[in-house]
Each structure stands twice: as structure tokens, then as C-alpha cells.
Amino acid sequence: xxxxxxxxxxxxxxxxxxxxxxxxxxxxxxxxxxxxxxxxxxxxxxxxxxxxxxxxxxxxxxxxxxxxxxxxxxxxxxxxxxxxxxxxxxxxxxxxxxxxxxxxxxxxxxxxxxxxxxxxxxxxxxxxxxxxxxxxxxxxxxxxxxxxxxxxxxxxxxxx
Amino acid sequence: xxxxxxxxxxxxxxxxxxxxxxxxxxxxxxxxxxxxxxxxxxxxxxxxxxxxxxxxxxxxxxxxxxxxxxxxxxxxxxxxxxxxxxxxxxxxxxxxxxxxxxxxxxxxxxxxxxxxxxxxxxxxxxxxxxxxxxxxxxxxxxxxxxxxxxxxxxxxxxxx
DNA sequence: GGCTTTTTGTTGTCTTATTACACTTACTGC
DNA sequence: GCAGTAAGTGTAATAAGACAACAAAAAGCC
Ligand SMILES: [Zn+2]
Ligand SMILES: [Zn+2]
Ligand SMILES: [Zn+2]
Ligand SMILES: [Zn+2]
Numbered sequence: 001x002x003x004x005x006x007x008x009x010x011x012x013x014x015x016x017x018x019x020x021x022x023x024x025x026x027x028x029x030x031x032x033x034x035x036x037x038x039x040x041x042x043x044x045x046x047x048x049x050x051x052x053x054x055x056x057x058x059x060x061x062x063x064x065x066x067x068x069x070x071x072x073x074x075x076x077x078x079x080x081x082x083x084x085x086x087x088x089x090x091x092x093x094x095x096x097x098x099x100x101x102x103x104x105x106x107x108x109x110x111x112x113x114x115x116x117x118x119x120x121x122x123x124x125x126x127x128x129x130x131x132x133x134x135x136x137x138x139x140x141x142x143x144x145x146x147x148x149x150x151x152x153x154x155x156x157x158x159x160x
Numbered sequence: 161x162x163x164x165x166x167x168x169x170x171x172x173x174x175x176x177x178x179x180x181x182x183x184x185x186x187x188x189x190x191x192x193x194x195x196x197x198x199x200x201x202x203x204x205x206x207x208x209x210x211x212x213x214x215x216x217x218x219x220x221x222x223x224x225x226x227x228x229x230x231x232x233x234x235x236x237x238x239x240x241x242x243x244x245x246x247x248x249x250x251x252x253x254x255x256x257x258x259x260x261x262x263x264x265x266x267x268x269x270x271x272x273x274x275x276x277x278x279x280x281x282x283x284x285x286x287x288x289x290x291x292x293x294x295x296x297x298x299x300x301x302x303x304x305x306x307x308x309x310x311x312x313x314x315x316x317x318x319x320x
Numbered sequence: 321g322g323c324t325t326t327t328t329g330t331t332g333t334c335t336t337a338t339t340a341c342a343c344t345t346a347c348t349g350c
Numbered sequence: 351g352c353a354g355t356a357a358g359t360g361t362a363a364t365a366a367g368a369c370a371a372c373a374a375a376a377a378g379c380c
Binding site for chain 3: 192194196226227228231252
């Protein structure tokens, strides 16, 4: 059982679709979707939670796909750079992108109780951010929005 | 020379005002504004840039105010917890708050070329974020918005 | 003064991330 | 197919960032 963001869904399909999507995108862009990279993406997709690089490495180690930190970091860098995963700065952790393919400004809702993460998007242009940036002559490349809070499941637990 | 955010200003006044502001607030709240804490705030205020905990520690060390990491981390934690400074997650670094006192949702414009940071604010409620969070039953406690980009000064340098 | 709470000093350790270099695999042009 | 080049992997070592734990000192309180 798991949650897409916080709502239930067909998670097995969710994983295979994510991998297939990435495979296609790599194909199209002439990128090498190597075994390690594929596996790391699967590992991230397996949980809608942020995982530390060393958590990922632990999986790889058990499967004989690599045992030193750079193996995990390199795969994660690849996934992040090409938009298949995101880094949650606040947690020093990584998560598979659920809107892969589309160019998007991600927003993360992070449960501080169970560490599950939901990804959504926004339009930076519409906000005061764009206005404020323009006003001082700052040109924005990338925006990170991370909201800490409590997910529905954990709120229910607290109430119980 | 320096920049308030990215615009020029009376920086000496900017520092003393920040410290005085914090001193008053601590007084009022019954908090101890100890020498180390004061000094760390001054160090942060001295530059409108994000400084790592170990950068701060280096200053303290030279001034004989402490030499071990916990000294810096404790002072920084105090300042962050009480709203006199913020942590820039993206940089693992800290910056003095320029809107101290007011309860605010900070937004940071971070220059990836020179690491200067400008703080501005927004209204989370008005945005899609609040809407999206409400829709899935997620309750938001704190929001971090960090925009990477290029500040006016660095844009000028590039153009040159 | 005596008691409690807060802050500081210090040691040690843990987590996260990167550098460096040898080696292998994959692509490219012929 | 095969050299030459670019991209990716294996491994060791180390840097950078952060915190737990405990003893000593200082501040607040009665
Ligand atoms: Zn799923
Ligand atoms: Zn939760
Ligand atoms: Zn200033
Ligand atoms: Zn602030």
C-alpha cells in the first residue's frame, strides 16, 4: 500500500509507468538509461517518500549494483538533472518526479511526521515572486518551494 | 560596499539597527541575548550573503568566542528559532533576517553567481499552494521558497 | 545563600557530499 | 570491424555539515 502524494492509486502501474516514461525520454534525448540509473529511479518510485542518498546506496549495495557513495550520487544527479527526480533540500533527500516530461516548477508538500511527499506545481509568473524579482532586476532560473506540514494520514493519527 | 538585497543602502546603520532590534525583542520576550548570540547576528548582518555554520565558527574562533561547531550551531539555532535569521536550505547556510519582528513567510532570491541573497515575502494563503494543500487535506506549517537566479550586479558583469 | 534553569565548553561521532584516479563500456568516424 | 574519443563505473580517501552527550559555568528565582 502506498499513496500517490497522499491519495491511493495503482502503485505498481505508477512505478512501471515512471520507468517507461524515463526510458522513452532518454531514448529521445540520446541519454544512457543504464542499469544503475534505472534501478535508482525504481527505488525512488517505490515509495512516495524522500530518500537519502545513503538509503538508496544501501539498496544498491544489497543488490550488488554499487557500494560507494559516488555510485548513488551520480545516478541521483543524472535523474535530477534530467528531470526524473527532485532533491528536497530541506531533507537532503531525493524523490522521483511525478510530473516527469513536462517542464514544471515543482512544489512539495512534506509531512514532517512520516516524511511522505506530494508534488504539485504552480505558476511562478503569476505570483508576487515574479513581481518582486523583476522590481530589483533579479532574473529567476529555478524556484524551490517546500511546505512542511502534516499529511491527512498523520492528522488522522494525531486525532485518534 | 554592499547591497540590501541588491540595492545600496546605509549598511552600518543596517547592522546596528538589526542588532538593536534583536536586543529589544529578546528583552521583551525574556530571552538571553548573550555575547555569542549577539556576535553571530552581527557576523550575519555584516554581509547580505548566506554564511555556512563553519564560516561563522571561523569568525568566532578568531575572536576567542568559541571554537567547536556546537557553539556556532547553538547560536544559529537560537537566531533562527526566534526569527532573527533564516536558514537557506539550498546552500546549507544562514542569513540574517531583514524583516525581523514581523511574522512573515520569507522568500529568498539567491544569486548563483555571487551568493548574495535578498529576502522578500509573500502570502501563501492567496496562492495555489494553499488551494492544493487544502484539496488533499494537508495542513501547512512552514513554507520555504528559494529562487536561484542572477542578481542585477552579476547580470551586468556578464553583459560586460 | 541555595536551588533550578539556561547557556557554554568540549569530545566524539554521525550523516551527507565530493575529489581523484584507474578502469570499463558506449558512441563516432572511418 | 577498429581506432579514437566520450561517457560511465569502481574504489579509496576525504571534505563538509550537523548533532548527541556530558561536565562546567552563569543566570534567574526564591
Ligand atoms: Zn505510486
Ligand atoms: Zn504523514
Ligand atoms: Zn545592509
Ligand atoms: Zn526574514
